[in-house]
Each structure stands twice: as structure tokens, then as C-alpha cells.
Amino acid sequence: MPLQANNISKQFGGETVLSELSLQLKDQETLSILGRSGCGKTTLLKICAGLQDSDSGLVTIEGTKICSLSPQNRPVVYLYQEALLFPHLNVFENIAFGLRLRNKAEEDISTQTNDMITKLGLDGMAQKMPHQLSGGQKQRVSFGRALITNPKVLLLDEPFGNLDADTRSQMQRFFKKIAQEFEITAIFVTHNIKEAILMGDRIANMNNGKLTIYPSLEEFLAADHKAVQEEIKFWKLISNTN
Numbered sequence: 271m272p273l274q275a276n277n278i279s280k281q282f283g284g285e286t287v288l289s290e291l292s293l294q295l296k297d298q299e300t301l302s303i304l305g306r307s308g309c310g311k312t313t314l315l316k317i318c319a320g321l322q323d324s325d326s327g328l329v330t331i332e333g334t335k336i337c338s339l340s341p342q343n344r345p346v347v348y349l350y351q352e353a354l355l356f357p358h359l360n361v362f363e364n365i366a367f368g369l370r371l372r373n374k375a376e377e378d379i380s381t382q383t384n385d386m387i388t389k390l391g392l393d394g395m396a397q398k399m400p401h402q403l404s405g406g407q408k409q410r411v412s413f414g415r416a417l418i419t420n421p422k423v424l425l426l427d428e429p430f431g432n433l434d435a436d437t438r439s440q441m442q443r444f445f446k447k448i449a450q451e452f453e454i455t456a457i458f459v460t461h462n463i464k465e466a467i468l469m470g471d472r473i474a475n476m477n478n479g480k481l482t483i484y485p486s487l488e489e490f491l492a493a494d495h496k497a498v499q500e501e502i503k504f505w506k507l508i509s510n511t512n
């Protein structure tokens with residue numbers, strides 16, 4: 271099992287955010303997670319990534335407890351809306367960074383990084399600096415930086431949330447392509463039901479600190495999504511007031 275979370279609970283002050291939440295990711299699947307704003311999706315990802323402690327519960331990767339591992343030693347990568355690139359490093363060096371940390375030979379770094387740049391559709395951009403890239407290109411570089419270290423699981427927190435509609439749908443296609451090519455196992459948090467359906471092999475809904483995972487798209491569509499309906503109303507309200 272690439273990632274398993276058992277009975278994860280988390281409170282902030284008096285507020286229970288996660289309540290004995292459990293999930294099991296299957297090998298090479300993307301699990302989309304929907305849920306109203308503030309229900310605890312980011313908190314769950316951060317606990318899996320080691321960026322936040324849980325009050326109780328256990329996270330294992332391929333059967334190994336990872337709770338005591340620091341974020342940089344966990345075989346997972348947390349990516350979110352902001353493509354976090356080193357501003358002083360070009361595309362090549364941003365992608366190569368994880369290999370340099372692992373003291374790989376220069377020749378391997380060059381081959382693997384150039385190969386990744388091609389797979390990301392970024393040929394000709396190796397020397398560009400992050401400020402010279404579009405939002406979608408920056409997110410591609412972010413994925414490249416993550417994938418080059420062969421993580422077991424990607425934790426994606428609204429990764430395309432900051433992109434315009436066209437770039438977002440381009441990046442959705444890009445993700446589907448690389449998910450297959452790199453045999454990615456991922457959790458994909460999104461507010462967008464269409465995106466959840468497009469990206470997810472399974473879809474889950476977070477509500478009251480728990481996760482309901484639907485075994486198939488049909489079962490997700492057939493369920494009575496009060497929380498999801500509320501979420502749609504919420505975002506419609508926000509977009510009408512902007």
C-alpha cells in the first residue's frame with residue numbers, strides 16, 4: 271500500500287478538524303478529495319507530508335511508519351498552488367536540485383534533468399529563470415523537481431488553482447499524461463468537481479473530519495452530496511461578489 275493513514279485526528283484550539291480519519295491509497299491511483307472550504311483537506315495533506323503533527327493516528331508508506339521522519343526524509347512531495355521554485359536558479363538547476371542533494375554524478379544529473387525537461391515539454395527553456403516563465407510552465411518545473419526524486423506519493427493541494435481556465439485545462443491534460451508515464455500515486459485536492467472527476471481514479475469527499483471514499487465514479491455521482499452542493503453554492507457566491 272503506497273500510503274495509508276489510520277485514525278488521524280487533529281484539533282486546533284477547540285475545533286476538531288480531523289476525526290479518526292482513515293484512508294488507503296492504491297498503487298498508481300490518483301485519489302481526488304473534495305470538501306467545503308476549511309474542512310481540513312490541507313491539514314490532512316500536511317500531516318502526511320510531515321509539515322503538521324497529528325494529535326493521534328498513524329501514517330505509513332509501503333508499510334513503514336513515517337510519523338517520526340522529517341519532511342525532507344519522507345518519500346512524499348507536497349505541491350500547492352504556488353510553484354515554489356528557487357528564484358536564483360534556472361529551470362535546469364531547479365529540476366536538478368534533488369539530484370545534487372543526493373550527490374549524483376554530474377553526467378547522470380545532466381542526462382536525467384535534460385530527459386525530464388523534454389518530458390515536461392520544456393525543451394529550450396533550461397536556462398530560463400523562474401520569473402521568465404508563465405504560471406503553467408512554473409508548475410511544470412515544480413512537477414519536474416518533485417518527480418526527479420522518485421517520490422512514492424505526490425500530495426497535490428489545488429495545484430492548478432492559480433491558473434487561468436485554459437492553462438488549467440492544459441495542465442490537467444499534462445497531469446494525466448505524466449501520471450501514466452511516471453506511474454504516479456497521488457492525492458489531488460480540488461474545489462472543482464469537474465477537475466476531481468477528470469483527475470481522480472477515485473473520488474472522496476471530506477466532511478465533519480472524515481473522508482467518504484467512493485469506489486467508483488458512478489457511486490460518487492449517485493451519492494447525495496449535501497456538502498458538495500453547499501461548496502458549489504459557496505463558490506458561486508464568492509464569484510458573484512468578486
Ligand SMILES: Nc1ncnc2c1ncn2[C@@H]1O[C@H](COP(=O)(O)OP(=O)(O)OP(=O)(O)O)[C@@H](O)[C@H]1O
Pocket residue numbers: 282283287305306307308309310311312313314
Ligand atoms: N495552524 C493552524 N492553526 C489554527 N487553525 C488552523 C491551522 N491550520 C488550519 N487551521 C484551521 O483548520 C481548519 C481546516 O483548515 P484547512 O486549511 O485544512 O482546510 P481546507 O479544507 O484545506 O480549506 P480550503 O479548501 O479553504 O483550503 C480551518 O478551520 C482552519 O482555520
